[in-house]
Amino acid sequence: MSTAPSPTFDLARRIVETLTARHVTIGVAESLTGGLLAAAFVEVPGASAVLRGGVVAYDTAVKHSLLGVDAEVLAAHGPVHPDVAVQMAVGVRTALMLDGEEPWIGLSTTGVAGPDAQDGHPPGTAFIGLAIGHEVRFVELHVDGDRSAVRAAVVARALSALEEFL
Known part of the structure; x- marks a missing residue:
């Protein structure tokens, strides 16, 4: 018995097709989504042509040491901030x-999945970072729901934000 593809799968498929046609690659950096965003791409057959890889930088120190997020930004604002996402x-x-x-392309997620607030940010607060060529931008979201719902919503919005940016 087969089931219809999810809207997230359809978004990821369209993005993989677009990136494949343009011969460009993408890297993903995740915090609160913990690998779900990279997994959304991996679900799509042929994603290996465009997905370079992913980094799960769940620990704030990894955001600095591996991804180069400015230590002063992290000290001043914490990990849940648009500058961190970018x-x-x-x-x-x-x-x-x-x-x-x-x-x-670089695509990132950072935020608070819950159930508790973090650094004054309520659960469901998230930022998505997009870097395409020399252009960078962020998307801010506030999502209701439990941890699973927040993480799934952030993945879906990250994909839709990327599709819009393309």
Whole structure:
């Protein structure tokens, strides 16, 4: 018995098709989504042509040490901040460089899945970072629901934000 693809799968499939046609690659940096965003791409047959890899930077120190997020930004604002999301998106491109070539796209997630607030941010607060070429931007969201619902919603919004940016 087969089931219809989920809306998230359809989004990821369209993105993989677009990136494949454009011959560009993507790297993903995740905090609160913990690998779910990379997994959404991996679900799509042929994703290996465009997905360079992913970094789960759940610990704040990893955001700095591996992704190059500015320590002063982290000290001033904590990990749940638009500047952190953007710096993660830029930093994952450097972290996943191969043969001197960065992925053209960096996509990141950071936020609070819950159940408790973090650094004054309520559960469901999240930021998505996008870095495509020399352009960077962020998306802020506030999602209701339990941890699972928040994480799933952030993945879906990250994919839709990327599709809109493309």
